Amino acid sequence: SQQGEEDPQALSIQEGENATMNCSYKTSINNLQWYRQNSGRGLVHLILIRSNEREKHSGRLRVTLDTSKKSSSLLITASRAADTASYFCATDQAGTALIFGKGTTLSVSS
Amino acid sequence: ETGVTQTPRHLVMGMTNKKSLKCEQHLGHNAMYWYKQSAKKPLELMFVYNFKEQTENNSVPSRFSPECPNSSHLFLHLHTLQPEDSALYLCASSQDPGQDYGELFFGEGSRLTVL
Numbered sequence: 001s002q003q004g005e006e007d008p009q010a011l012s013i014q015e016g017e018n019a020t021m022n023c024s025y026k027t028s029i030n031n032l033q034w035y036r037q038n039s040g041r042g043l044v045h046l047i048l049i050r051s052n053e054r055e056k057h058s059g060r061l062r063v064t065l066d067t068s069k070k071s072s073s074l075l076i077t078a079s080r081a082a083d084t085a086s087y088f089c090a091t092d093q094a095g096t097a098l099i100f101g102k103g104t105t106l107s108v109s110s
Numbered sequence: 111e112t113g114v115t116q117t118p119r120h121l122v123m124g125m126t127n128k129k130s131l132k133c134e135q136h137l138g139h140n141a142m143y144w145y146k147q148s149a150k151k152p153l154e155l156m157f158v159y160n161f162k163e164q165t166e167n168n169s170v171p172s173r174f175s176p177e178c179p180n181s182s183h184l185f186l187h188l189h190t191l192q193p194e195d196s197a198l199y200l201c202a203s204s205q206d207p208g209q210d211y212g213e214l215f216f217g218e219g220s221r222l223t224v225l
Binding site: 004030031033035040042043045048090092096098099100101102103 | 152198215217218
């Protein structure tokens with residue numbers, strides 16, 4: 001069953017701009033993770049945020065988690081053309097392996 | 111190179127064929143997964159193995175048959191598939207999930223086309 005739902009489905013920006021993607025989920029979670037997928041390739045883990053954390057940073061990535069609203073956001077600052085990819089959130093709910101959303105397709109043009 | 115290798119990368123098969131997808135991980139992980147990625151759909155969890163034992167089967171049709179002979183290898187045996195089974199099949203591995211599921215390491219996927 002689908003747990004995470006990303007918004008927007010697609011996002012087009014210019015290099016240097018910030019990109020924000022949102023993820024909403026339905027049930028309580030242990031952690032929430034963000035992954036990136038280049039076209040036709042496997043997924044690559046970006047960042048994991050636990051349910052007792054509110055914000056986490058990794059390089060140009062900033063993730064927030066609001067468990068009261070059951071939502072998370074991924075911010076990519078100073079986007080580059082190489083950031084063009086699909087981004088997925090995945091939730092770890094008790095008793096099952098990671099459930100992924102449909103993803104946000106990000107296009108960064110130079 | 112993620113440490114998870116999937117073969118073949120591309121496979122075309124007829125509905126009456128029998129084929130297998132192979133996944134091998136070199137990361138010393140204990141858990142392995144199969145996910146299916148179809149166009150315009152979320153990744154669907156298919157099977158989970160932990161220490162070679164199947165711990166999750168997400169109501170997958172019996173025409174998909176997983177096999178996990180050891181913690182480093184995972185197979186997906188395919189038989190009598192349907193065209194709607196055409197998808198990218200992704201294998202992943204992780205440390206023993208324990209209390210919660212941490213980072214998954216994915217292979218590059220096997221693109222399956224069923225004619």
